[in-house]
Amino acid sequence: MTPAVRNRIREWRVMRGDLTQEQLAKACDVTRQTIIALEGGKYSPSLELAFKISRALGRNLDEVFQYAE
Amino acid sequence: MWAARRQATVLLMISVAAGLATLFGPDEPIGGVDVGATGASLFMLSLIAALVLFARRSGEVFPDDASVAEQRAWIGALFIGFVLLDYLRFMWALWQLPEPPPTLTAVYATQFLRRLFVLIVVWAVISHLIGRRAGEVETDERDLRLQNVSARAGDLSLTLIIVSCVCLLALTPAPLLAWWLAPIVLANVLIGLLIARSLVEHVVLTMAYFAARR
Numbered sequence: 001m002t003p004a005v006r007n008r009i010r011e012w013r014v015m016r017g018d019l020t021q022e023q024l025a026k027a028c029d030v031t032r033q034t035i036i037a038l039e040g041g042k043y044s045p046s047l048e049l050a051f052k053i054s055r056a057l058g059r060n061l062d063e064v065f066q067y068a069e
Numbered sequence: 070m071w072a073a074r075r076q077a078t079v080l081l082m083i084s085v086a087a088g089l090a091t092l093f094g095p096d097e098p099i100g101g102v103d104v105g106a107t108g109a110s111l112f113m114l115s116l117i118a119a120l121v122l123f124a125r126r127s128g129e130v131f132p133d134d135a136s137v138a139e140q141r142a143w144i145g146a147l148f149i150g151f152v153l154l155d156y157l158r159f160m161w162a163l164w165q166l167p168e169p170p171p172t173l174t175a176v177y178a179t180q181f182l183r184r185l186f187v188l189i190v191v192w193a194v195i196s197h198l199i200g201r202r203a204g205e206v207e208t209d210e211r212d213l214r215l216q217n218v219s220a221r222a223g224d225l226s227l228t229l230i231i232v233s234c235v236c237l238l239a240l241t242p243a244p245l246l247a248w249w250l251a252p253i254v255l256a257n258v259l260i261g262l263l264i265a266r267s268l269v270e271h272v273v274l275t276m277a278y279f280a281a282r283r
Binding site for chain 1: 134135136137138139205206207208209210211212281282
């Protein structure tokens, strides 16, 4: 089942150029596997994790996550 | 040098074969070889080898994209599988007795508890070794969500098994019922329910992780 929350984590991470999945995972206190699952669209994060990821990427929440109707 | 994953696969095959030989091997020696004793020795050796492997190369045994929690789930499923096999063998031995033993000590002073103890200790040590990579988050919200799903599956299986047991008890003839309701048998059946629930939980968890990685 596709999560209702879509994200642009990979896009913003690659755009930054200096942030690996491992580093992002460490910054957000999650495993690298969770970042992989998020980027692959296989997992919807909690609100807290969504805020953490947005902050780590230096973006607003709605720039990184979108709710798909 | 062999890759750690290949070593783990070989160890797994040896331990499963040795475990089955120990529990279900014939009582009579085959060609002068005591299958049960040989299997038990091989099983212990494979457990020790697994400990050494995980102590030295725990980061190389599982695929790189498997989290610590997933690795622990796989190890848990494997060891609970061994415990369940051992338990079934023990219950079979109990079933062979003309009547259930009267006291706990009479039954529990067997190899079953010793094997159970060894399995649990090795399981705990390997789980610890898996999580010792410095600075790595071991469990996060995704792991907890998957564990929640598997725990619910375990609860559902326990409910179904209990309902099945109730139906079986209702349909069992009175003479046989007396055997099943002996305190020592009943206690072991309850332990069996917990083992079965735990196995379902771990298998569902490993499947959930496996599906999430595909």
